[in-house]
Amino acid sequence: MLKRFFGGIFVLLALLMLIPANLYAQQSTNYVLDESVIGSSGSNNSSSSSYNSSSSTGDLSVGNTASDNYQIDTGSKTTHDPTLSFKMINNGSSLGDLSATAPSMTTTSFSVLNYTSYGYVVQIFGPPPTSGAATIASSPLGSSSVPGTDQFGINLVANTLPYSIGSNPDNGQFGFGQAASNYSTTNQYHYISGDTIALAPKSSGETIYTISYLVNVAALKPGGKYSTSQTIVITGTY
Amino acid sequence: MKKQIGIYSRLLTVLALVATSLVQAISFSPVGASQITNRSLQLIQGADADNGGSIAGAVVKHQFTFTLPTAGTVGSIQFEYCTLAAGTCTVPTGLATTSATLGDESLSAVQGFSIVNTTDGTPYLTRTASATSANDVAILRLDSITNPTDVNQTFFVRISTFASTDTTGGAVDTGTVAASTADPIVLSGTMPESLVFCTGATVSTTALVPDCATATSGAISFNQLFSPTDTATATSQMAASTNAGFGYAITVNGPTLTSGSNTVAPMSTAVAGVKGIGQFGINLKANTVSTSTIAIGTEIAPVSNGTNYRGQALVDYNAADTFKFTSGDSVADSSNGGAGGTDAQIYTASYIVNVPGSQPAGTYTTTLTYICTPKF
Numbered sequence: 001m002l003k004r005f006f007g008g009i010f011v012l013l014a015l016l017m018l019i020p021a022n023l024y025a026q027q028s029t030n031y032v033l034d035e036s037v038i039g040s041s042g043s044n045n046s047s048s049s050s051y052n053s054s055s056s057t058g059d060l061s062v063g064n065t066a067s068d069n070y071q072i073d074t075g076s077k078t079t080h081d082p083t084l085s086f087k088m089i090n091n092g093s094s095l096g097d098l099s100a101t102a103p104s105m106t107t108t109s110f111s112v113l114n115y116t117s118y119g120y121v122v123q124i125f126g127p128p129p130t131s132g133a134a135t136i137a138s139s140p141l142g143s144s145s146v147p148g149t150d151q152f153g154i155n156l157v158a159n160t161l162p163y164s165i166g167s168n169p170d171n172g173q174f175g176f177g178q179a180a181s182n183y184s185t186t187n188q189y190h191y192i193s194g195d196t197i198a199l200a201p202k203s204s205g206e207t208i209y210t211i212s213y214l215v216n217v218a219a220l221k222p223g224g225k226y227s228t229s230q231t232i233v234i235t236g237t238y
Numbered sequence: 239m240k241k242q243i244g245i246y247s248r249l250l251t252v253l254a255l256v257a258t259s260l261v262q263a264i265s266f267s268p269v270g271a272s273q274i275t276n277r278s279l280q281l282i283q284g285a286d287a288d289n290g291g292s293i294a295g296a297v298v299k300h301q302f303t304f305t306l307p308t309a310g311t312v313g314s315i316q317f318e319y320c321t322l323a324a325g326t327c328t329v330p331t332g333l334a335t336t337s338a339t340l341g342d343e344s345l346s347a348v349q350g351f352s353i354v355n356t357t358d359g360t361p362y363l364t365r366t367a368s369a370t371s372a373n374d375v376a377i378l379r380l381d382s383i384t385n386p387t388d389v390n391q392t393f394f395v396r397i398s399t400f401a402s403t404d405t406t407g408g409a410v411d412t413g414t415v416a417a418s419t420a421d422p423i424v425l426s427g428t429m430p431e432s433l434v435f436c437t438g439a440t441v442s443t444t445a446l447v448p449d450c451a452t453a454t455s456g457a458i459s460f461n462q463l464f465s466p467t468d469t470a471t472a473t474s475q476m477a478a479s480t481n482a483g484f485g486y487a488i489t490v491n492g493p494t495l496t497s498g499s500n501t502v503a504p505m506s507t508a509v510a511g512v513k514g515i516g517q518f519g520i521n522l523k524a525n526t527v528s529t530s531t532i533a534i535g536t537e538i539a540p541v542s543n544g545t546n547y548r549g550q551a552l553v554d555y556n557a558a559d560t561f562k563f564t565s566g567d568s569v570a571d572s573s574n575g576g577a578g579g580t581d582a583q584i585y586t587a588s589y590i591v592n593v594p595g596s597q598p599a600g601t602y603t604t605t606l607t608y609i610c611t612p613k614f
Binding site for chain 1: 276277278279280281283288289290291292293323324389390392394413414415416417418420421422423424425426427428429430431432479481482483546578579580581614
């Protein structure tokens with residue numbers, strides 16, 4: 001009788017192990033678990049209309065190990081299919097009033113997650129801000145802010161000049177994203193439509209990028225509302 | 239009986255544990271197909287847009303780059319658009335491929351294709367079945383594809399090669415790529431419209447820049463009493479700058495010199511001053527002693543250059559020693575080198591008065607108003 005009881009308990013426990021139980025945002029003031037699950041297995045791309053998650057547990061080690069010729073993703077068994085996630089965190093941004101005496105700056109941010117890949121590149125497309133026929137000229141490579149001249153430039157790092165604005169790419173625990181070379185120098189702003197502005201050299205967890213925009217205008221810049229629409233394009237290699 | 243139940247219980251336990259292990263260990267892959275490597279999907283803008291190709295619902299180009307792992311025969315390559323990388327394929331919302339064309343294959347090691355786009359979401363390229371070598375790199379671009387309409391939506395394309403020309407039979411090589419539509423970044427800022435305009439007896443510069451803060455009173459007197467034998471003169475100054483895209487125009491407004499019911503005849507056409515006749519006129523030039531004993535007036539300063547200095551005197555008011563006055567006339571604008579914004583420049587208005595011997599005595603005055611109108 002006792003054996004049947006314990007046998008039943010084993011069966012129940014075994015069945016429970018088949019059911020992954022996702023938890024939401026486990027965190028306190030001292031810790032945070034970005035990707036969590038309790039159970040014996042992981043789950044790829046769990047989603048509903050309100051959430052989307054990838055989860056795993058029970059790993060003795062997790063992460064990515066890579067050299068020029070190989071890479072290993074350590075952790076629970078996951079699908080070998082590509083996983084790409086792109087999200088605009090803040091895509092509408094106002095530069096306020098433009099001035100020939102003071103720079104205008106603002107930021108937008110987006111995130112990229114691209115597992116089971118050999119990395120990705122992020123390109124940006126779109127013209128500089130225009131108002132009718134008037135255009136704010138793009139900043140050449142290596143430009144710092146010069147009020148009173150036409151400048152439209154961006155970078156993807158934390159800046160101190162002309163203002164403290166922007167952030168370095170936030171790779172969390174498993175990200176490997178980085179700003180591209182022409183957009184990774186603090187306080188220097190540059191823009192060419194179609195340029196690669198960020199990349200990950202290997203499979204990468206979520207990276208949050210912040211684009212800092214700088215606009216300076218000449219005193220004679222025709223009055224009006226200057227606007228542009230820009231698009232981010234992510235291309236992963238699998 | 240108890241023994242049998244115990245056996246069943248242990249058997250169930252073992253089966254459950256085995257099932258647990260299998261669920262974690264088994265993944266499903268196409269049987270026999272090799273993995274296409276170094277594969278990517280680049281979204282490229284359409285011909286007449288600068289949107290990078292990831293705009294949801296936009297008609298764009300999809301360029302596939304991948305390496306065929308093994309030597310073999312390829313007669314067709316299928317691109318199956320799905321919401322998931324694996325499993326049952328659901329075509330992403332809004333995606334349309336029935337207008338797709340084969341855009342470019344010139345850089346590809348495997349060529350000679352034409353497109354079959356009859357099934358939405360599953361276009362394929364076909365050719366006479368031909369041999370491929372191991373590690374052939376395919377670069378194939380499909381044009382006129384409508385992106386999925388959901389923003390920031392990841393979608394997958396399952397690439398499969400076939401020996402047959404119509405994607406029948408088993409796939410030779412397979413691989414999946416991912417891409418995502420993107421919500422555009424909308425950036426805006428406002429350049430305030432500006433106009434700085436002032437008048438006075440004099441307007442000076444600060445650090446070489448015309449400065450309206452230095453403008454003096456606009457009450458000016460002529461240099462001498464009016465006389466039929468000499469020309470009385472006076473000057474005033476004004477400064478203007480604007481960022482108006484179409485520049486500004488300045489008009490002069492007001493009556494001629496008046497004393498009670500008596501007036502000095504305005505110069506209704508642009509002519510030189512003539513002593514002994516009634517004349518009241520102005521210009522914006524540097525005049526010579528042929529007009530007055532002491533030359534009056536200066537050229538616009540800084541000198542216009544057609545770029546950031548565009549101010550200029552207008553016809554009838556732009557010739558030295560020639561004067562005119564008609565209320566409402568445009569006397570200057572910022573069209574030097576084309577109408578546009580201009581940095582501040584100082585104009586000097588020269589006034590002359592000639593009178594006949596019969597001009598009634600009295601103090602003659604007028605109030606002139608200059609109006610600067612920018613066009614944005």
